[in-house]
Amino acid sequence: MPQLDVIIGPKEHSFEVAEGENLLFEAISRSVMIPFNCTSARCGTCRVKVLAGGEHLNEVGDPEELRLGEEKVNDGFRLACQAYVYGDVKVEVPQPRLY
Template sequence: MPSVTYQTSGKTIEVEQDANLLRTSIRYEGSVPYKCGGGLCGTCRVQIVDGHEHLSKIMKKEVDRLGQEKLDQGFRLACQTFVTGDVTISWGEEDLNRLGKIAQRRINAAQ
């Protein structure tokens, strides 16, 4: 079985072949930041540290949300990416800060 290492949260999880990175993170508390889970918002952006060759092809939603420059730097949307072998992913403070700002806007809008 393939394994996914969520480097930022320090978890490694064995997954089924063709498992989705975001769904696996949600199910096993990998802690990938996310909002929508459908490729619309881009909050589940992760960087592939190792195992690019063990991922599904890049989807149109990823090109639209991330742009070619980020894709070339190894970024993917976890919600659009499926695993065929061992992979290591990470996400940075800027991703967590961006998600925090989105959450704060939602809180302010509800008040």
């Protein structure tokens, strides 16, 4: 089974997921709380940066690209609610800037 690593602040959470499962739902079902709101590519709250294994995710769809913008997509960002896992993947939840 694919391994999903989710970095939130100083902590890294690692767990196995069934192939083809949704990144956001798999994380929150294990109490790994990636922030989210709409779950439908409208709010952008669930944005994560892919650090490794981006090729093991489904392709970026039009609603996701529209929400993130081309630059963020090219920088490796995904919407967790739109990402499906097909192999080992490591993502990081961006931390809010204090200033």
